[in-house]
Amino acid sequence: MSIIEAKNITKIFGTGHTAVKAIDDVSLRVERGDIILVMGPSGSGKTTLISMLGTLMRPTGGTIWINGEDISEMPAAKLANLRLHQLGFMFQSFDLLSALTAQQNAAIPLMTVGLPKKQALKKAKELLEKLRLGDRLDNLPKNLSGGEKQRVAVARALANEPAVILADEPTANLDSKTGHEVMELLCNTACSEGRAVIIVSHDARLRDVAKRVIIIEDGRLVKEEMGNHAANCPMEHGRQKT
Numbered sequence: 001m002s003i004i005e006a007k008n009i010t011k012i013f014g015t016g017h018t019a020v021k022a023i024d025d026v027s028l029r030v031e032r033g034d035i036i037l038v039m040g041p042s043g044s045g046k047t048t049l050i051s052m053l054g055t056l057m058r059p060t061g062g063t064i065w066i067n068g069e070d071i072s073e074m075p076a077a078k079l080a081n082l083r084l085h086q087l088g089f090m091f092q093s094f095d096l097l098s099a100l101t102a103q104q105n106a107a108i109p110l111m112t113v114g115l116p117k118k119q120a121l122k123k124a125k126e127l128l129e130k131l132r133l134g135d136r137l138d139n140l141p142k143n144l145s146g147g148e149k150q151r152v153a154v155a156r157a158l159a160n161e162p163a164v165i166l167a168d169e170p171t172a173n174l175d176s177k178t179g180h181e182v183m184e185l186l187c188n189t190a191c192s193e194g195r196a197v198i199i200v201s202h203d204a205r206l207r208d209v210a211k212r213v214i215i216i217e218d219g220r221l222v223k224e225e226m227g228n229h230a231a232n233c234p235m236e237h238g239r240q241k242t
């Protein structure tokens with residue numbers, strides 16, 4: 001079973017002569033271990049697509065299943081629960097809480113799902129160490145570099161062991177080299193743990209970390225290409241490598 005399956009989804013904003021078809025009949029399956037880069041011109045519908053896949057926005061037409069369940073049928077509380085446990089989000093701005101340390105920021109989603117503070121902080125620490133931030137645990141965001149902040153955001157997105165991490169322009173505020181490094185770290189970590197990653201980006205260099213590259217134009221999925229992901233990751237399109 002696919003983690004996410006979208007079938008013939010469309011999204012129309014507005015009505016009448018001002019209506020905009022932001023997504024036009026897109027179908028897509030996301031499998032365990034997938035690393036999907038979504039590329040396309042500004043205004044082509046990338047944010048709309050990833051928002052719908054992440055349950056943050058409802059399609060106007062078509063169906064989205066997460067772990068086989070039609071999300072349009074789900075009550076709001078169940079949907080919120082799904083978001084909390086199955087999905088991890090990363091956005092362009094690092095949106096870390098400025099009064100909290102790196103470790104506390106990474107622990108937020110764990111406390112949100114009810115893990116006691118001590119355990120949440122312990123797990124956040126382990127994650128940050130894995131992301132090579134072991135010596136930055138007590139730093140406030142203002143005392144972290146852009147790349148370090150984004151790695152804290154990676155830790156936060158991974159914290160609840162989500163099935164899918166959705167990232168919208170996560171490297172937009174980083175220089176190209178740093179952005180590439182952070183995404184490589186995210187993808188290798190997620191992939192080695194059997195999670196899927198969907199990244200929206202303008203940065204063609206991220207083709208190197210992706211397994212699949214999806215091109216969106218005018219709301220339509222116009223083509224899919226292979227990425228250059230060459231890592232040591234044990235998952236290959238939903239199957240365990242032997």
Ligand SMILES: Nc1ncnc2c1ncn2[C@@H]1O[C@H](COP(=O)(O)OP(=O)(O)O)[C@@H](O)[C@H]1O
Nearest residue numbers: 013014020022041042043044045046047048049
């Ligand atoms: N909330 C909204 N209301 C009306 N139009 C919107 C809204 N969000 C996006 N759009 C329009 O939908 C199209 C796709 O937008 P978006 O998904 O943000 O594109 P991208 O992320 O590729 O730049 C654009 O024409 C945009 O103006």
Ligand SMILES: [Mg+2]
Nearest residue numbers: 046047048168
């Ligand atoms: Mg966008």
